Amino acid sequence: MLKLSMSILLTSSLLSTQSFAADTDSTLTQVKERGYVNCVIGNSFPGFYSLNKEGEWQGMDIDMCRGVAAAVFGDAQNVKFLPVQWAQSFTSIKSGKGDMLSKGMTWTLSRDTEQGLDFLDTYFYDGQGFMVRKDLGVTSVKELEGATICVLTGTSSELNIADYSRAHNLDLKTVVFDDSSVRNTAFFNNNCDALTNDKSGLAAQRSAAPNPADYVILPETISKEALSFAVKQNDSEWANVVKWTFAAMIAAEEFGITSKNVDDIRANSQSPVVRRLLGIEGNLNKGLGLPDDWAYQVIKNVGNYGEVYERNVGPNSVLGLEREGTLNALWKDGGMMYAKSFR
Structure with missing residues (x-):
């Protein structure tokens, strides 16, 4: 009985070791x-x-x-x-x-x-920036006081907006989305005053707009990305x-x-x-x-x-x-x- 128990323990230990090795393969x-x-x-x-x-x-x-x-x-x-x-x-x-x-x-x-x-x-x-409709007549982020901003939730962009708004007393109101395509659609359907993202992302989103020339990326860069x-x-x-x-x-x-x-x-x-x-x-x-x-x-x-x-x-x-x-x-x-x- 003792030999059998030892055999079971050794087998169990070997299997556990093999399983651990498999789980920890690089x-x-x-x-x-x-x-x-x-x-x-x-x-x-x-x-x-x-x-x-x-x-x-x-x-x-x-x-x-x-x-x-x-x-x-x-x-x-x-x-x-x-x-x-x-x-x-x-x-x-x-x-x-x-x-x-x-x-x-x-x-x-x-x-x-x-x-x-x-x-x-x-x-x-x-770096993070903002895009607006050209007909809004805005040339600076600081002219967006009280504006609504489309942003993707859980991103550094969402946190950066809160910091920037607070630092400059802009009272920016974020409208958050889980899906970037839904966020973009909301902006192009005029459901937000501005869209924020990394500037490369804004260039990409503008290129996909129905009329890219209708939108302008504002000059400010508010973060390092x-x-x-x-x-x-x-x-x-x-x-x-x-x-x-x-x-x-x-x-x-x-x-x-x-x-x-x-x-x-x-x-x-x-x-x-x-x-x-x-x-x-x-x-x-x-x-x-x-x-x-x-x-x-x-x-x-x-x-x-x-x-x-x-x-x-x-x-x-x-x-x-x-x-x-x-x-x-x-x-x-x-x-x-x-x-x-x-x-």
Whole structure:
């Protein structure tokens, strides 16, 4: 009886250990076994994530997720996009349903410390603004005293309005929505005096308006909005993959490497840094648990940061956002985009 009891205890202990090991596999291990990356995005944010006419996801956030897929699998298509409402953004990552969050999320202290997430790099620097109907005749936010403002609930935008209104005695009245498309419709149907969001978002929403020329974005920027990736807290192995994928995009632009010339540069460059970046020499891939050509695959399949910016949000895109002179320029051009050292 004693031997039988000991056997049962040992078996139970072994099963518990195996179960614990399965539950605690790193995200990178799970992604490799699954064969694709689960990327949490929003429902629609033109320039950042939206469906094209062919029903395919496109945008800056989409390309960032495709870059991670290219790094892991050598194929940017090995990714599944999970559009969720704003309120489900954090739980989708904490529960393990999503591997990375890339949906125009502002990096804040409370989100970083209370939501079970680790925020990584900022891929777009933005700021909150206001959009109004041109015929309202308003040229400044400070002329909106007592106005009603359409805003998405649970966002930093909602909190920023309260702070700004209080600081400037504007008595702004918020009308909150759970769904961004419902919020936008309410504004375009004149149910609010103004719409507030990050300025890139306002440009996207204006571009989708029935008559974009009827709306104007006011000049004030009332906050700093660092749009950043996030992953599940305390999973440094996976966090390293995501943040160094982004760093590879920035480094590629710094070195003049694009999706079009990367093969030529890989074959002919004598620069030690470029050769390490592209996996020709060195073993930087080992610490990441990725193939030696992981950065090459990111650049070849998705492009450098400048390419991603230009095709999705740049001057010739639907948003028409200038990069020159903004924080989204490379550090050597006066911006904040800066790749850490590949060595």
